[in-house]
Amino acid sequence: xxxxxxxxxxxxxxxxxxxxxATCLVLSxxxxxxxxxxxxxLSNLNKxxxxxxxxxxxxxxxGEPSGLIYMVAGESAAGAxxxxxxxxxxxxxxNLDLEGELVEGWQVSSDQKTITFKLKPNLKWSDGKPLTSxxxxxxxxxxxxxxxxxxxxxxxQLVKKAETPDALTFSVTYDQAYAPALDSWAGLQxxxxxxxQGQDLHTTAFARKPVGSNYYKLDSxxxxxNIKLSRNPSSVLGQAKIDNLVTRIIPDSSxxxxxxxxxxxxxxxxxxxxxxxxxxARPELKQKLALYKELxxxxxxxxxxxxxKPYDDVRVRKAINYAIDKQEIIDGVYLGLGIxxxxxxxxxxxxSNPDLKPYPYDPKKAKVLLKEAGFTDIDGDGVLExxxxxxxxEILTNQNKEREKSAVLIQRxxxxxxxxxxxxxxxxxxxxxxxxxTGDFDVVxxxxxxxxxxxxxxxxHSSQQAPGQFNFIGYNNPxxxxxxxxxRTELNPDKRQKIYHEFARVLLEDSPIVYLSAGYGLSAIHxxxxxxxxxxxxxxxxxxxxxxxxPEPLRRPVSGRTEISAN
Amino acid sequence: MLKYLIKRVLxxxxxxxxxxxxxxxxxxxxxxxxxxxxASFNPKTSEESRQKLxxxxxxxxxxxxxYGLWLKRMTTLDFGNSFASHQKPVFWQTRDKDGxxxxxxxxxxxxxxxxxxxxxxxxxxxxAIPLGIIAARKYGFWQDKSITLFNFIGxxxxxxxxxxxxxxxxxxxxxxxPISGLHSINYDTFDTWGKVKxxxxxxxxxxxxxxxxxxxxxxxxxxxxxxxxxxxDYITTARAKGLSEHQVVYTxxxxxxxxxxxxxxxxxxxxxxxGSVIAETIFAIPGMGKLFFDAVMMRDFPVIMxxxxxGSALTLIGNLIADIAYAWADPRVRRGVMRD
Numbered sequence: 001x002x003x004x005x006x007x008x009x010x011x012x013x014x015x016x017x018x019x020x021x022a023t024c025l026v027l028s029x030x031x032x033x034x035x036x037x038x039x040x041x042l043s044n045l046n047k048x049x050x051x052x053x054x055x056x057x058x059x060x061x062x063g064e065p066s067g068l069i070y071m072v073a074g075e076s077a078a079g080a081x082x083x084x085x086x087x088x089x090x091x092x093x094x095n096l097d098l099e100g101e102l103v104e105g106w107q108v109s110s111d112q113k114t115i116t117f118k119l120k121p122n123l124k125w126s127d128g129k130p131l132t133s134x135x136x137x138x139x140x141x142x143x144x145x146x147x148x149x150x151x152x153x154x155x156x157q158l159v160k161k162a163e164t165p166d167a168l169t170f171s172v173t174y175d176q177a178y179a180p181a182l183d184s185w186a187g188l189q190x191x192x193x194x195x196x197q198g199q200d201l202h203t204t205a206f207a208r209k210p211v212g213s214n215y216y217k218l219d220s221x222x223x224x225x226n227i228k229l230s231r232n233p234s235s236v237l238g239q240a241k242i243d244n245l246v247t248r249i250i251p252d253s254s255x256x257x258x259x260x261x262x263x264x265x266x267x268x269x270x271x272x273x274x275x276x277x278x279x280x281a282r283p284e285l286k287q288k289l290a291l292y293k294e295l296x297x298x299x300x301x302x303x304x305x306x307x308x309k310p311y312d313d314v315r316v317r318k319a320i321n322y323a324i325d326k327q328e329i330i331d332g333v334y335l336g337l338g339i340x341x342x343x344x345x346x347x348x349x350x351x352s353n354p355d356l357k358p359y360p361y362d363p364k365k366a367k368v369l370l371k372e373a374g375f376t377d378i379d380g381d382g383v384l385e386x387x388x389x390x391x392x393x394e395i396l397t398n399q400n401k402e403r404e405k406s407a408v409l410i411q412r413x414x415x416x417x418x419x420x421x422x423x424x425x426x427x428x429x430x431x432x433x434x435x436x437x438t439g440d441f442d443v444v445x446x447x448x449x450x451x452x453x454x455x456x457x458x459x460x461h462s463s464q465q466a467p468g469q470f471n472f473i474g475y476n477n478p479x480x481x482x483x484x485x486x487x488r489t490e491l492n493p494d495k496r497q498k499i500y501h502e503f504a505r506v507l508l509e510d511s512p513i514v515y516l517s518a519g520y521g522l523s524a525i526h527x528x529x530x531x532x533x534x535x536x537x538x539x540x541x542x543x544x545x546x547x548x549x550x551p552e553p554l555r556r557p558v559s560g561r562t563e564i565s566a567n
Numbered sequence: 568m569l570k571y572l573i574k575r576v577l578x579x580x581x582x583x584x585x586x587x588x589x590x591x592x593x594x595x596x597x598x599x600x601x602x603x604x605x606a607s608f609n610p611k612t613s614e615e616s617r618q619k620l621x622x623x624x625x626x627x628x629x630x631x632x633x634y635g636l637w638l639k640r641m642t643t644l645d646f647g648n649s650f651a652s653h654q655k656p657v658f659w660q661t662r663d664k665d666g667x668x669x670x671x672x673x674x675x676x677x678x679x680x681x682x683x684x685x686x687x688x689x690x691x692x693x694x695a696i697p698l699g700i701i702a703a704r705k706y707g708f709w710q711d712k713s714i715t716l717f718n719f720i721g722x723x724x725x726x727x728x729x730x731x732x733x734x735x736x737x738x739x740x741x742x743x744x745p746i747s748g749l750h751s752i753n754y755d756t757f758d759t760w761g762k763v764k765x766x767x768x769x770x771x772x773x774x775x776x777x778x779x780x781x782x783x784x785x786x787x788x789x790x791x792x793x794x795x796x797x798x799x800d801y802i803t804t805a806r807a808k809g810l811s812e813h814q815v816v817y818t819x820x821x822x823x824x825x826x827x828x829x830x831x832x833x834x835x836x837x838x839x840x841x842g843s844v845i846a847e848t849i850f851a852i853p854g855m856g857k858l859f860f861d862a863v864m865m866r867d868f869p870v871i872m873x874x875x876x877x878g879s880a881l882t883l884i885g886n887l888i889a890d891i892a893y894a895w896a897d898p899r900v901r902r903g904v905m906r907d
Contacts, residue, residue, distance in 0.1 A: 220755075255747045262738050262742065
């Protein structure tokens with residue numbers, strides 16, 4: 001089965017490449033048959049309109065959600081839809097600072113162990129039943145229940161005691177102060193107790209016909225085809241402008257793009273080629289589509305196995321860091337749509353230390369450092385040796401186009417300083433179980449999320465090295481451990497910020513990984529959709545989708561067919 | 568005949584057990600399981616919760632024990648629930664105590680794939696048989712050569728590329744056909760005729776493209792079958808006794824030449840059920856190929872086993888039907904079976 005899966009995967013990868021080529025061919029071959037908009041339509045599209053409600057927004061997703069109870073479904077496709085239906089206690093605002101969503105406010109006790117949330121009054125589920133602290137308590141019980149298979153339970157299991165003194169108050173007490181707690185409550189979607197009590201969350205029909213409290217409610221779900229949401233008239237956060245959100249399930253991104261060209265969907269995520277080359281080169285697309293970019297949610301890095309020689313030597317790690325040209329990767333792989341980073345946080349947010357600068361490309365310095373570490377080219381074959389052994393390793397990565405391309409660019413740069421690197425790409429599950437879990441690797445290229453909470457205990461703390469845990473590179477630095485422990489128990493944002501600025505500084509200096517780049521999230525949205533903030537704030541283009549609107553004259557013609565009616 | 572049938576059906580049971588055993592072990596040879604897919608590589612998730620998941624799904628037990636558990640469930644025809652897709656039943660729908668029906672994954676995907684492939688096969692056959700006859704009758708002439716050329720162009724063009732070209736030309740440039748999906752977004756609001764028209768327009772490309780690319784093989788089969796038959800003594804006899812060319816070709820030659828086609832159709836049954844990952848992905852069709860591919864990528868073992876088992880069972884049944892049809896059509900085979 002492994003070989004079969006591998007072959008299929010290889011085949012698809014290759015086809016994916018061909019498909020891109022095919023699309024390009026198609027696009028250039030038929031370039032003259034353009035359907036440019038008339039001057040009238042164009043000026044209508046670019047006019048400004050007053051904010052108004054109504055209309056339908058169509059978008060597409062590559063994967064179908066497995067269900068809409070996010071705590072057990074877990075995948076991003078589920079989160080994208082369920083976040084329109086359910087609310088959380090807290091949320092991140094456009095600048096990625098925490099604010100209340102279901103709560104008016106929250107208080108941290110003086111010993112920092114208890115957090116008390118005060119719910120907004122008169123909250124309602126979309127079926128009319130009141131939403132109270134009992135629902136919040138029940139949701140916490142559900143996510144921490146022994147029988148619940150939630151990948152995100154661990155943050156909530158740290159709660160020692162959860163109480164509801166009254167219908168609007170919910171308080172949680174931790175064994176010791178736990179700073180990431182607030183972030184965790186900004187991630188937990190509150191579920192209705194009165195509909196789910198006594199049911200198995202994994203098999204309940206609720207997962208496919210949920211009742212929530214947010215801007216939208218589920219209208220229909222056609223298996224494998226589309227999911228339709230309509231405005232929830234009793235939304236606890238007020239009314240969204242757009243009446244209906246329809247998400248079509250289109251697994252192939254070329255097909256998605258054709259649907260976007262034919263105006264059958266309003267928005268889609270783009271890859272750099274479409275963003276830089278294809279759309280700007282085609283007037284009929286450029287006229288009707290607006291392009292957006294936002295800071296991505298993840299970064300790519302090259303990590304060393306720190307338990308092996310010579311990667312335990314900081315001079316070797318730094319040398320490799322200096323030897324790699326990050327700008328070349330950003331330009332070559334991401335067509336310039338990325339940035340190099342110096343800390344594992346989103347640049348521009350409070351956790352990112354503005355004083356830190358990424359390692360510049362400096363092969364001379366790299367050579368000096370390698371020499372200091374005892375590497376010299378004795379036999380003159382262009383590869384450095386130490387103790388008679390040539391410096392060569394294998395760069396492992398999963399089958400991800402960007403990572404594979406980055407690896408090839410790195411390979412060439414390392415060759416220039418006398419390091420011989422081979423590149424190997426492996427299917428994900430094999431990669432994890434055969435190399436990462438067993439620690440059987442020298443160098444890997446992988447990615448981490450640029451989390452909204454600065455706590456990265458699981459990735460960097462020396463206690464997190466067991467098989468299956470996330471410090472698989474074997475990083476062990478007592479001063480980092482100490483900072484991570486401090487940062488976890490400090491709830492004051494300003495003090496916390498200092499801790500994590502210092503953490504990022506030590507991390508950069510120690511160079512256990514090489515930050516390669518953080519790519520932008522790219523999207524195209526039809527110009528009929530107004531109210532989108534551009535350039536995007538740190539929280540991204542979609543932070544205020546409830547305020548987006550589609551002016552009546554620009555709505556999709558319904559040609560005698562009835563549009564899906566709003567409530 | 569009846570004895571033969573019973574014997575064949577009974578034989579299927581050990582065969583299916585053997586197939587399932589081999590499939591189960593090969594499936595477990597692949598490294599990884601449902602708990603280490605790409606989405607779970609997230610520091611917000613913990614190894615303990617993954618371990619708990621493994622225990623709940625019995626993935627921590629030896630493979631042979633897991634196979635035993637699976638086989639035990641199979642005795643009651645319980646295909647289990649998907650790991651990845653929110654515990655949806657793998658095969659057939661279930662009803663909970665409140666009367667909510669959850670449809671099975673194969674139950675939903677199989678009819679779609681079958682419909683597309685059977686329509687495709689019908690179109691292929693209706694085109695391939697006349698083309699094959701013409702090519703055989705005009706063997707070596709320009710008609711034969713142009714049919715061969717046309718077929719091999721169709722055979723050589725990558726299906727996904729042709730799909731994208733036609734999607735672009737018919738869907739984007741001319742807006743004659745929908746690009747992807749099975750239904751329009753507002754399908755529910757159409758009247759019956761509108762629904763039929765909508766479904767047909769969505770099915771057009773997914774059905775036509777595999778028919779074009781599959782045409783070459785069957786046309787060649789028909790052509791070669793005809794050519795073989797043309798050299799038989801009974802055709803010479805038919806010609807010698809002065810039958811019209813029309814009668815020779817359609818009454819005597821064609822019936823004999825089409826016999827091997829039964830085998831070909833029988834052999835294509837696994838393909839009819841299996842569906843195509845690439846076509847289903849491009850056209851956004853929730854069919855069997857996509858279901859199986861996703862299940863393999865997610866290491867969703869109950870779904871993989873369900874598809875393999877049901878696919879094998881249907882294939883065995885299909886082969887049996889093909890054999891019976893062959894016996895029905897060909898007296899020589901029929902006598903052989905009777906004697907058996």
